[in-house]
């Protein structure tokens with residue numbers, strides 16, 4: 001597996017992964033809006049990485065340095081293609097940005113109903129520290145997760 005920066009030619013595939021994921025469908029994301037979001041990210045030189053396996057995009061991670069409170073790292077998006085889940089790709093992407101940016105803290109939001117992702121983040125050392133009701137979509141509570149990193 002290779003982790004590298006998102007390229008223009010990857011946009012259709014990451015948008016396909018995002019728009020075919022039930023989670024994001026509940027947030028009203030479709031192929032067109034996902035594509036637009038990644039195009040904007042690329043244009044703005046956002047830190048978007050993909051995991052590539054034998055030429056195929058298996059997952060992506062969008063990281064914002066100082067994206068939380070202009071101080072701590074923020075995971076804006078992470079997604080692994082359904083056929084590649086449970087193989088360590090999500091972990092590899094998260095460990096990649098931790099190593100690359102070496103932040104003191106990382107924050108992220110996860111939907112109340114997304115128990116799988118909550119278990120994933122807890123496995124990686126994140127702790128639920130709060131929640132925001134009706135934040136992105138009415139009826140969905142966003143859990144705030146935080147990881148304090150001990151630097152070596």
Ligand SMILES: CC(C)(COP(=O)(O)OP(=O)(O)OC[C@H]1O[C@@H](n2cnc3c(N)ncnc32)[C@H](O)[C@@H]1OP(=O)(O)O)[C@@H](O)C(=O)NCCC(=O)NCCS
Nearest residue numbers: 078079080085086087088089090091110116117119120123
């Ligand atoms: C959440 C997601 C990114 C995890 O990626 P993944 O590649 O499947 O996860 P990994 O295989 O790297 O798992 C890493 C660890 O988390 C654990 N984990 C992952 N999914 C889990 C689940 N559903 N239940 C319990 N543990 C889980 C694994 O057991 C693994 O533990 P280990 O490394 O100690 O063996 C992926 O399932 C996904 O894309 N989900 C849909 C989109 C989504 O929910 N994104 C997050 C939005 S906030």
